[in-house]
Amino acid sequence: MKAIVTSGYGSVEMLDVAEVEKPEISDTEILIRVRACSVNPIDWKIRSGQIKMISGSKPPKILGGDFSGTVEAIGKEIQEFTIGDEIWGHVNALKGGAYAEYIKANVQDICLKPRNFDFVQAAAIPLAGLTAYQSLVRLGEVKADSEVLINGCTGGVGSVAVQVAKFLGCTVTGVCSTKNIEYAKRIGVDVIVDYKQEDVLHLNKEFDSVYDFVGNLSFPASKCIIKESGTFVTAIPSIPRIIFGGMLNSFRSKKCKGILVQSSSADLKTLKAMAESEALVATVEKVFPLNQVRQAHIASESGRVVGKIVMSLD
Ligand SMILES: NC(=O)c1ccc[n+]([C@@H]2O[C@H](COP(=O)([O-])OP(=O)(O)OC[C@H]3O[C@@H](n4cnc5c(N)ncnc54)[C@H](OP(=O)(O)O)[C@@H]3O)[C@@H](O)[C@H]2O)c1
Structure with missing residues (x-):
């Protein structure tokens, strides 16, 4: 699959499209086909090396802590989802994985996305x-x-x-x-x-x-x-x-x-209900294709974004 992989700590030059192995899921995991993911400040803090002390595994690394997409495969022990379900989700951004065509997640990380949000809007919210x-x-x-x-x-x-x-x-x-x-x-x-x-x-x-x-x-x-x-x-x-x-x-x-944000499907469900009752709108300032990840990081790193920067895989 295609993914954005960091080649070291440093500037946006460290971000490149690469061909990597598709994640394999265990009986308790779900494979998601990512349709959109968002850029969060933690992504460029990890990329630049400014939070090396806490950012876990070293480069090469796939960044990304939130995403929207469809359920592609389901572990044998999971009852909650069916193939093709449209979901939104959050994984620990220090571990990352969302800047890719596929990501694996636990039941706790995801829930059905709001019916009135497209994939780009849905990717803007979870983290x-x-x-x-x-x-x-x-x-x-x-x-x-x-x-x-x-x-x-x-x-x-x-x-x-x-x-x-x-x-x-x-x-x-x-x-x-x-x-x-x-x-x-x-x-x-x-x-x-x-x-x-x-x-x-x-x-x-x-x-x-x-x-x-x-x-x-x-x-x-x-x-x-x-x-x-x-x-x-x-x-x-x-x-x-x-x-x-x-x-x-x-x-x-x-x-x-x-605050140290935690995955919670219960909290995502509350946000979904807010979105569906129009109490929550997603503001997406700009959408980039995944291969323009460098521009997406420059935009987020400016500190001036209103709402979110989202990368679309469609
Ligand atoms: N601990 C956690 O679990 C956790 C989770 C998520 C995020 N965070 C951290 O929280 C911070 C915010 O994240 P974010 O995604 O919201 O960032 P963001 O979207 O990049 O924030 C940009 C916004 O900040 C505003 N801003 C900049 N300087 C300001 C100031 N002096 N006073 C008021 N507003 C100002 C900007 O408006 P103007 O252009 O008008 O200034 C812009 O709208 C980041 O440092 C991020 O790493 C932590």
Whole structure:
């Protein structure tokens, strides 16, 4: 099969189309024919070598943590799917595998895709959507009347987080730049903070939970905008924060948590239901064919993408 394989750590020159073995499945795995996959910042962080300490196996490696496609083959012990089912899914991006014609997955990694999404739209959601959903629901423990602040409300994760928070009944303040204000309003942000004009830390307002999907807010500095017993959630946690964060939180009223996205077919089903009831739209800024992976990485690495960059295999 064709796949994008990294030949080393470094620039986009490390990304090339190669012919590799099609994955073989065990009795508990499913083989998916990939129709589209998305580019996530973790992909170019792995490619460049900036997270070598945690990124697992060395190059050559197939990147990619989320995808949409059709079920091609099913392990003997699996009852849930039939050949030809149209699915969306997430696998651990550190392991990767989605930038390819075929990927193997577990039942936990996939579910049927929303009926009203095409394959490109469906590939845009799983990794970013699970991160957004798990940040708000599992870590932030939002409730219907929660007031939340989402830093980076127009990116892959932030744009889904806004829609999940609105779906759950929260009031959403979103931080974005001037050019994205109209888009932020369209996806449901109630109060916009234009970071080009205003410093979010000088808002003179406190939130039940603050979500940093950019990486430029720290917990100590953000305490002034978090209510007593409120929570700060970051998608860019440091290794000490992952190891010691839980222990430190037991000694303080304002909590600091780091999200590490997990595969969950149950959470994907919730996102599917949101999509089918039109509470969740997928924003795809640009679609590239798989063989233009270098351009796709350059676009994502700019840090300016609204919604997602998707690669189509059709
Ligand atoms: N820990 C986990 O499990 C996990 C999972 C997923 C993602 N992540 C991490 O979370 C981060 C966000 O991921 P993503 O996919 O959402 O990234 P992304 O889509 O590339 O984010 C781009 C967006 O960020 C906005 N942005 C840039 N600087 C900003 C600022 N100072 N204030 C507000 N918005 C700003 C940009 O808008 P403008 O052009 O208007 O600035 C753009 O819309 C990445 O570092 C990623 O690696 C972690």
